[in-house]
Amino acid sequence: MPTFESIQRPERWAVPFSREMTDADVDRLLTIEPFASVDPTRFRGTVTLRGILKNDTRLVRYRPGDIVVRQGDWGNSAFLVVTGNVHVELGSAANLPNEILGRQPVRRKSLFQIIAQLWANSADPEVRDVAAYRDDPRIGTRGSGEQTRIYLQDVSTVLSKYQTAKLEAGQFFGESAALGRTPRSATVFAERPTELLEIRWQGLRDLMRRDDALQKHIDAVFRDRALKWFLMNTPIFQHLDAEEINVLVTEAKFETHGQYDWVGSFKRLAKQGIDTDLQHEPLIAEEGNHTNGVIIVRSGLARLSRRYEHGHRTIGYLTPGQIFGMDEIIDGWLGKTPKPLANSLRAIGIANVVTIPTHLIEKLLLEKSDRRHLTRRGGPKTDPLASRAKIDTTRINSDFVEFLVENRYVNGTATMLIDMDRCTRCDDCVRACASTHDNNPRFLRNGPIQNNIMVAHACMHCEDPVCMIECPTGAIHRDLEGGQVVINDQTCIGCSVCANNCPYNAIRMVEIRHRDGDFIRDDKKHAPIVKATKCDLCSDQIGGPACQSACPHDALIRMDMRDVQQLTDWYTR
Amino acid sequence: MNTFAARRIRNLGIVAVAAILLIWFSGVMTTALRDTARASGWGLFAMICFLAAYSLRKKLPFLPLGASSRWLQLHIYVGLLTAVVFGIHIGWRVPNGLVELLLATLYGFVFVSGVVGLFLSRSLARRLTTRGEEVLFERIPIYRKRLEAKVESIVFEGLEASQSTAVAQFYADRLRHFFSQNRNFWQHLVHSNRSRFALLKEMQAYGLYLNDPEREMMTRLVTCVEAKDDLDYQFSLQATLKYWLFLHVPLTYALLVIALLHLLLVTAFAGGIS
Numbered sequence: 131m132p133t134f135e136s137i138q139r140p141e142r143w144a145v146p147f148s149r150e151m152t153d154a155d156v157d158r159l160l161t162i163e164p165f166a167s168v169d170p171t172r173f174r175g176t177v178t179l180r181g182i183l184k185n186d187t188r189l190v191r192y193r194p195g196d197i198v199v200r201q202g203d204w205g206n207s208a209f210l211v212v213t214g215n216v217h218v219e220l221g222s223a224a225n226l227p228n229e230i231l232g233r234q235p236v237r238r239k240s241l242f243q244i245i246a247q248l249w250a251n252s253a254d255p256e257v258r259d260v261a262a263y264r265d266d267p268r269i270g271t272r273g274s275g276e277q278t279r280i281y282l283q284d285v286s287t288v289l290s291k292y293q294t295a296k297l298e299a300g301q302f303f304g305e306s307a308a309l310g311r312t313p314r315s316a317t318v319f320a321e322r323p324t325e326l327l328e329i330r331w332q333g334l335r336d337l338m339r340r341d342d343a344l345q346k347h348i349d350a351v352f353r354d355r356a357l358k359w360f361l362m363n364t365p366i367f368q369h370l371d372a373e374e375i376n377v378l379v380t381e382a383k384f385e386t387h388g389q390y391d392w393v394g395s396f397k398r399l400a401k402q403g404i405d406t407d408l409q410h411e412p413l414i415a416e417e418g419n420h421t422n423g424v425i426i427v428r429s430g431l432a433r434l435s436r437r438y439e440h441g442h443r444t445i446g447y448l449t450p451g452q453i454f455g456m457d458e459i460i461d462g463w464l465g466k467t468p469k470p471l472a473n474s475l476r477a478i479g480i481a482n483v484v485t486i487p488t489h490l491i492e493k494l495l496l497e498k499s500d501r502r503h504l505t506r507r508g509g510p511k512t513d514p515l516a517s518r519a520k521i522d523t524t525r526i527n528s529d530f531v532e533f534l535v536e537n538r539y540v541n542g543t544a545t546m547l548i549d550m551d552r553c554t555r556c557d558d559c560v561r562a563c564a565s566t567h568d569n570n571p572r573f574l575r576n577g578p579i580q581n582n583i584m585v586a587h588a589c590m591h592c593e594d595p596v597c598m599i600e601c602p603t604g605a606i607h608r609d610l611e612g613g614q615v616v617i618n619d620q621t622c623i624g625c626s627v628c629a630n631n632c633p634y635n636a637i638r639m640v641e642i643r644h645r646d647g648d649f650i651r652d653d654k655k656h657a658p659i660v661k662a663t664k665c666d667l668c669s670d671q672i673g674g675p676a677c678q679s680a681c682p683h684d685a686l687i688r689m690d691m692r693d694v695q696q697l698t699d700w701y702t703r
Numbered sequence: 704m705n706t707f708a709a710r711r712i713r714n715l716g717i718v719a720v721a722a723i724l725l726i727w728f729s730g731v732m733t734t735a736l737r738d739t740a741r742a743s744g745w746g747l748f749a750m751i752c753f754l755a756a757y758s759l760r761k762k763l764p765f766l767p768l769g770a771s772s773r774w775l776q777l778h779i780y781v782g783l784l785t786a787v788v789f790g791i792h793i794g795w796r797v798p799n800g801l802v803e804l805l806l807a808t809l810y811g812f813v814f815v816s817g818v819v820g821l822f823l824s825r826s827l828a829r830r831l832t833t834r835g836e837e838v839l840f841e842r843i844p845i846y847r848k849r850l851e852a853k854v855e856s857i858v859f860e861g862l863e864a865s866q867s868t869a870v871a872q873f874y875a876d877r878l879r880h881f882f883s884q885n886r887n888f889w890q891h892l893v894h895s896n897r898s899r900f901a902l903l904k905e906m907q908a909y910g911l912y913l914n915d916p917e918r919e920m921m922t923r924l925v926t927c928v929e930a931k932d933d934l935d936y937q938f939s940l941q942a943t944l945k946y947w948l949f950l951h952v953p954l955t956y957a958l959l960v961i962a963l964l965h966l967l968l969v970t971a972f973a974g975g976i977s
Binding site for chain 1: 767829
C-alpha cells in the first residue's frame with residue numbers, strides 16, 4: 131500500500147481575510163444596515179452570512195486624513211462605512227496632487243542630468259539618498275509594516291480646495307473596481323475617525339448572490355458608473371446617442387469568469403507545462419453554440435481556441451476592449467440564418483466580460499450599416515467591426531501562441547521579447563539599463579525560450595497588474611500619464627507583497643545603501659531597509675526604454691501584446 | 704514587406720548605386736585633371752570618424768541619439784562604402800610610402816575584421832540556439848565547475864559501489880582533462896562534433912569491459928560529457944562573439960591615429976602652384 135502524506139483539504143475560508151475579526155464584531159455588524167435586513171435563510175450550506183462577515187471582511191479604523199484608496203490603485207475589496215464618514219474626491223475641477231497622495235510624479239531628467247549619468251552613477255549597488263526619505267513634508271505616513279498609511283496632513287484645506295462627496299455610515303464604495311478588476315476611479319479619504327468594513331471580492335460576490343437588495347444596489351451603481359462609461363468608449367458603440375447607450379446599459383449582461391487571485395493557481399499550473407485540454411480555464415462561450423450576443427472583454431484576458439484533434443488549439447487572445455462573436459452575428463444577419471460560434475472563448479486567469487444581446491447589435495449597429503461595408507469588413511485597420519484578436523497562424527507557429535497565452539505573457543503591455551536568432555549576447559541592453567538606473571540593471575537577460583524567442587525577466591507593465599493589488603501604501607502604481615507600472619521608492623515599505631504577487635518574477639527586493647557603500651538601516655532594529663525595484667521603462671529618461679534602443683541587432687523589443695499585428699510583423703521579420 | 708531581407712536588399716542597392724556614382728564621378732574628375740585624392744581623403748577620414756563614433760554611441764545609451772540598430776546599419780553600409788572611397792583614394796594600387804602602407808594595411812584589417820564580425824554576429828547567434836541550454840557567458844565557469852564536481856562525485860560513489868577502479872581510471876586518463884577547462888574551442892567554432900563523437904565512442908567501447916554498476920556509472924558520465932560539450936560549444940561561440948570586437952575596435956583607433964598622422968604629413972607637405 132503506497133504511503134503518502136495527508137493534509138486537511140483546504141476549504142473556502144482556510145485563510146480568512148483577517149484573523150482579528152471576532153464573533154462580537156460579527157454580532158455588531160449583524161445589527162447594522164444593510165446586514166440587519168438581510169434574510170439569513172437565503173444563505174444555505176457552508177456559506178453563511180455569519181461566515182462571510184467573519185472570514186471575508188475586516189474592520190479597519192482610519193484616522194482623520196487617512197487615505198483609504200487612491201485613484202488608479204488596484205484593489206480586490208469594497209468598503210462599507212460603519213461609523214464616521216469618508217470623502218470621495220470628485221475631480222471635476224482639479225485632482226489631488228500626486229505628491230500628497232504618496233506618489234512620485236515621473237519627472238524626466240534634464241539633458242544635463244542625463245549626461246551626468248556618465249560620471250555621477252554610484253559605484254555600489256542600490257545607493258539611495260537618505261534625505262529623500264526624510265525631507266518631503268508633503269507626504270504624511272503613519273503606522274508600520276503592512277498597516278502603513280499615507281494621510282492628508284490638512285484635511286480642512288483639502289475639503290475647501292477640492293470638490294468631494296461625503297459618504298456616511300451605511301454607504302458602499304469601491305465595489306465597481308473590486309468586481310470589475312479595474313483601477314479605482316477616485317481617491318477616498320477619512321474626514322474624521324472612521325471605521326470601515328472592508329469586504330473582499332469573494333464575500334461581496336456571495337452577498338450579492340443571496341441578497342436581492344444588495345445585488346440591485348451594486349448592480350445599479352455599477353451600470354450607472356462603470357458600464358456606461360465603458361460602453362461609450364467601446365469603438366463599435368461610439369457613434370450611438372445617449373438614449374441608445376442607455377438601452378445597452380440596461381440590457382447588457384455583466385459576468386466574471388475565472389479566479390480573482392489567479393496568480394497562485396497559475397504558478398502551480400506553470401510547472402505542469404502547456405495543457406491543451408484547457409480544463410483549468412473557465413469557458414465563456416463554446417465553439418458550435420448559438421450566438422447569444424457580442425461579448426466584450428472589459429478587463430482581464432481571454433483565450434480564443436478551436437477544437438483540433440483531441441485538444442484545443444489557441445488561435446488568439448482577447449485583451450480589454452476586444453470583441454467576440456461579432457463575425458457570426460454579422461454573417462448570420464447577412465445570410466438570414468443564425469451562425470454557430472466558430473471558436474471558443476475562455477478566461478485566462480480572470481476575465482470580466484460584457485455581453486450585448488444579438489437583437490440589440492442587429493438593431494443598433496447592423497440595420498444602420500451599409501451591407502457592402504459589412505461584407506467587406508476588416509479591411510482598414512481602424513474598422514471597429516474587424517476582429518483583431520485572431521493570430522494568423524500561417525505566420526506565427528501555433529506552439530508559440532500557446533506558449534505566450536499559457537504563460538500569460540499576453541498580459542504585458544511592454545513584454546521584453548528577445549529574438550535569440552539575432553541576439554549576440556553582447557549585453558548592451560543590460561549595460562544600457564544599468565547606465566540609466568544608477569548602475570543597477572532592472573531586468574535579467576534570462577527567461578523561458580520558445581521558438582528561439584526569449585521572454586526576459588523584465589516587468590511587462592501588465593494589463594492586469596496583480597503586483598499592485600494589496601500594496602499597503604500604493605507605492606507601486608500605474609503612472610496615469612504614461613501607463614507604465616512604477617514604484618515610488620519614497621513610500622515603498624519593502625513588504626514584498628508586490629514581488630510575491632508578480633507571477634513573472636519581475637520584481638526584486640533589494641537592500642539599499644548609502645553612497646559610502648554601507649547599508650541604510652532602520653533606527654529601531656538596525657535591520658537593512660529593503661525596497662522593491664523593477665523596470666520602469668526608463669520613464670525618467672528622454673530616449674524611451676534604453677534596453678530596446680541599445681540593442682544593435684534589432685533582437686530586443688518591448689512588445690505591447692495587445693497589438694497582435696505588431697507581434698505578428700515582428701515575429702515574421 | 705518590412706523584413707530583414709528587404710532591408711538588406713534596399714541598403715545594398717543604395718550602397719551599390721553610391722559606389723557606382725563615386726567611381727564614375729572620380730573618373731570624370733581624373734579625366735578633367737582635377738585632384739581627387741584630397742576630396743576622397745577627407746571624405747574617407749570623415750566616414751571613418753563616423754564609423755568610430757558608433758563606439759561612442761554605445762557608451763551613451765541614455766542620450767536620445769537614435770536606436771543602436773540604426774547606427775549599426777549605417778555602420779555596416781557606410782563601412783562597405785569606405786572600401787570604394789579607399790580604392791579611389793589610393794588609385795586602386797598598393798601604396799608605396801611607409802606610413803601609407805601601414806595605413807592601408809590597418810584599413811584592410813579593420814575592414815576585414817568588420818566584415819568577419821558581421822558574419823559572426825549573424826551566423827553564430829543563430830547557431831547558439833541549436834545546441835545546449837541558453838547560458839549567461841559569465842556563468843559558464845560556474846556551470847563547468849558544477850559539472851566537474853558532479854562527475855567526481857559519480858566516480859567516487861562508483862568506487863565503493865562497484866568495488867573496482869575501472870571507471871575511476873578512465874576518468875583520470877580521459878575525462879579529468881576534458882572537464883577541467885573549456886575544450887575544443889576551434890572545433891566548436893567550425894561546428895565540428897569530431898571530438899565529442901570520438902570521446903563518446905571511446906566510452907561506449909570501454910563499456911564492453913565493465914560490470915553492470917560500472918556501466919550504469921558510465922551512462923551517467925555520458926550525460927555529463929554531453930552537457931559539458933554543449934557548455935563548451937556555448938563558451939566557444941559566445942567568447943568569439945564577445946572578443947572579436949577586441950580586435951576590431953583597437954585596430955580602428957590605431958587606424959584613426961595613423962590617419963591623423965597621414966593627414967598632418969599631407970597637409971604639411973602640400974605644395975603646388977600658388
